[in-house]
Amino acid sequence: RKEVEQDPGPFNVPEGATVAFNCTYSNSASQSFFWYRQDCRKEPKLLMSVYSSGNEDGRFTAQLNRASQYISLLIRDSKLSDSATYLCVVRWRGGADGLTFGKGTHLIIQP
């Protein structure tokens, strides 16, 4: 089975706080992992790929734990503009395969 599980939230977080999301996936043969963000009535936009050694892009840090089959996203110093739905995404096999999306975690940054 190919499943990606996320806590749907919503997460209500004050501006400037740090927030973390986790995501679990069902298939150990999974190939690649990503975080996308989606704003209301817009397309998903790639936030970052997730590498085995973990990676950081500005205020965003992604971690992958293959043994436990989970992925995390940490957002530091959250901004109002970070309010969105964050989608955990897995590609199961090769490069041309489609993506499987988690249901998304809704984040609301409050002033």
Place this chain on the structure above:
Amino acid sequence: DTEVTQTPKHLVMGMTNKKSLKCEQHMGHRAMYWYKQKAKKPPELMFVYSYEKLSINESVPSRFSPECPNSSLLNLHLHALQPEDSALYLCASSLGGQGIYEQYFGPGTRLTVT
């Protein structure tokens, strides 16, 4: 430039109509995708084209017919749709091949079937 364009932005069609959705990318990507997204749900994969050949069809009804005229273009032909087919249809592209190749999405076509 990571731009994928889609036309039209919005489409309203009756159940007896035939229409087509179009997608274009000029990033040299060799894999293109159609996804369907219902309200408050994540995108669901419909079709994958790899090097202009259909490589994945996720058991999509035949009233949806994809076409890849060349490596930059992807169409989705619609015929005899049902009201439950109303959704946001998203096109995406990626480099294809092995490796961590990200997919980039177009803005989508919001389809309403009446």
